Amino acid sequence: MAGLYAHPDYYEIAFDFRDVAAEVDFFESCIDRFGNGLSNTNSVLEVACGPSPYLLELDTRGYDFTGLDNAGEMISHSIEKARDNDIEATFLRRDMADFYLLDRVDFAFCALGSLYLDSNDALRSHLDSVADALTPGSLYCIDGSIDFPGGTSSQHEWETTRGDTTVEFCIDQQPTNVAEQLVRQTITTTVTDGEETRRFREEYEIKTFAPQEFCMVVEESDFEHVGWFDSFDLSKPVSECEPGTLHRPMTILRKRD
Numbered sequence: 001m002a003g004l005y006a007h008p009d010y011y012e013i014a015f016d017f018r019d020v021a022a023e024v025d026f027f028e029s030c031i032d033r034f035g036n037g038l039s040n041t042n043s044v045l046e047v048a049c050g051p052s053p054y055l056l057e058l059d060t061r062g063y064d065f066t067g068l069d070n071a072g073e074m075i076s077h078s079i080e081k082a083r084d085n086d087i088e089a090t091f092l093r094r095d096m097a098d099f100y101l102l103d104r105v106d107f108a109f110c111a112l113g114s115l116y117l118d119s120n121d122a123l124r125s126h127l128d129s130v131a132d133a134l135t136p137g138s139l140y141c142i143d144g145s146i147d148f149p150g151g152t153s154s155q156h157e158w159e160t161t162r163g164d165t166t167v168e169f170c171i172d173q174q175p176t177n178v179a180e181q182l183v184r185q186t187i188t189t190t191v192t193d194g195e196e197t198r199r200f201r202e203e204y205e206i207k208t209f210a211p212q213e214f215c216m217v218v219e220e221s222d223f224e225h226v227g228w229f230d231s232f233d234l235s236k237p238v239s240e241c242e243p244g245t246l247h248r249p250m251t252i253l254r255k256r257d
């Protein structure tokens with residue numbers, strides 16, 4: 001049974017809860033405060049772009065968009081979205097662990113806990129690839145993916161309806177190897193479309209990164225760690241948040257000059 005990542009239309013319904021404009025405002029605040037400045041930022045890379053939910057907003061604000069994902073269905077869907085909206089953008093079907101961009105970009109981000117890597121070596125290779133893709137002094141923002149609570153199980157589920165289609169989404173994370181900090185992520189989706197019901201399930205084993213471990217790997221890379229902020233809000237440094245209250249902690253890295 002193919003998973004939700006092979007069904008971009010249903011994925012878009014399930015993840016329709018975001019305020020994309022506010023999230024892009026946050027990226028621009030980060031670029032202004034920690035990066036090259038907005039006037040020097042013309043192009044953006046989304047790592048694990050899925051159906052490219054930020055494409056239209058970024059294009060409206062004048063940025064050239066490159067989206068990278070390893071799912072062919074997501075890339076095809078993104079190409080169609082760009083074509084339907086008369087946007088010139090670049091889409092690449094690649095593994096985030098090791099890729100190369102022909103033209104450098106001025107900002108990169110990875111949204112919704114999408115750092116699908118299985119080891120510290122894969123993280124090193126990923127950071128090398130992103131650093132090579134960026135102009136010096138530019139930022140890489142990573143939404144989620146750092147294991148602040150430390151090795152716990154978690155489950156989140158919600159339901160979204162658009163027109164006749166209801167998508168019930170559940171993501172479950174269970175530790176599988178505590179020494180190597182591996183977890184199994186199981187994503188189950190039930191789609192009710194009029195009379196028809198379809199079920200999808202996919203499983204990934206990925207590595208979670210403890211905050212200080214992540215910083216040590218970053219230290220060896222071409223990035224410096226600028227900070228962690230919760231909920232797309234620069235007034236909420238993670239160090240000042242109550243344990244257990246984090247919502248979507250954002251990691252901000254800057255490519256060294």
Ligand SMILES: C[S@@+](CC[C@H](N)C(=O)[O-])C[C@H]1O[C@@H](n2cnc3c(N)ncnc32)[C@H](O)[C@@H]1O
Nearest residue numbers: 005048049050069070071095096111112114116
């Ligand atoms: C949770 S979705 C995020 C999509 C989009 N960034 C968003 O904000 O809605 C995760 C995406 O990561 C992609 N993905 C998973 N493993 C990947 C890998 N190794 N390299 C590139 N993309 C990957 C999946 O195909 C999926 O589209």
